[in-house]
Amino acid sequence: MARDRDRFSTATRLKALGGQATARVYRARTPRRGRLTGRAALLALVLCSLVVALAYPTRQFVSQRSDIADQRRQAEEAREDVKRLREEKARLQDPAYIERLAREHLHYVRPGETGYSVPGGGGPGDRVDSRGAADQPWYRNLWDGVDAADRQTSR
Known part of the structure; x- marks a missing residue:
C-alpha cells in the first residue's frame, strides 16, 4: 500500500482527497511570513x-x-x-655646592676678596629679566620692588 502512495503524484492524490484537503496542503507548503x-x-x-x-x-x-x-x-x-629632589638634597649637603650657589645668586665674596658688580656685564650668573636689563644683586631687586610699590601707591 505504501508503494501505491509513492506511485501517484501529489496532484493526483489531492484530486482524490477533495478541495478542502487541497487547500490545507497548499497552505502548509507556503512559508508563513508572520x-x-x-x-x-x-x-x-x-x-x-x-x-x-x-x-x-x-x-x-x-x-x-x-x-x-x-x-x-x-x-x-x-x-x-x-x-x-633626592639628588638635589644630596648636592645641598655639600658645602662647596652651597658656597657656589651663594657666590652666583647672592654675590657673596670670601673675606679678603673684592666683589665687583658690572651693570650690563652679562656674567655667567647674570640673567636678563623681562625688562631687558641685567639682573642686579638680590638686595637691590628687593629695594627696587619696594620703591616701585611705593610709587604706585603714591599716585
Whole structure:
C-alpha cells in the first residue's frame, strides 16, 4: 500500500482527497511570513537589548583603562621628581655646592676678596629679566620692588 502512495503524484492524490484537503496542503507548503517576521523582530529586540546593556559597561571599562594609564603616568612622574629632589638634597649637603650657589645668586665674596658688580656685564650668573636689563644683586631687586610699590601707591 505504501508503494501505491509513492506511485501517484501529489496532484493526483489531492484530486482524490477533495478541495478542502487541497487547500490545507497548499497552505502548509507556503512559508508563513508572520512567524518569520515575529522571530526576526524578537531576535532584533534581543540584539538591541544586548547592545544597550553592554554599551555603558564597555564605556566605563574604556574610561577606567584611560584613568589607570593616567595614574600610572602621574606615578612615574612623581617617582622621577622624588629621584631628582633626592639628588638635589644630596648636592645641598655639600658645602662647596652651597658656597657656589651663594657666590652666583647672592654675590657673596670670601673675606679678603673684592666683589665687583658690572651693570650690563652679562656674567655667567647674570640673567636678563623681562625688562631687558641685567639682573642686579638680590638686595637691590628687593629695594627696587619696594620703591616701585611705593610709587604706585603714591599716585
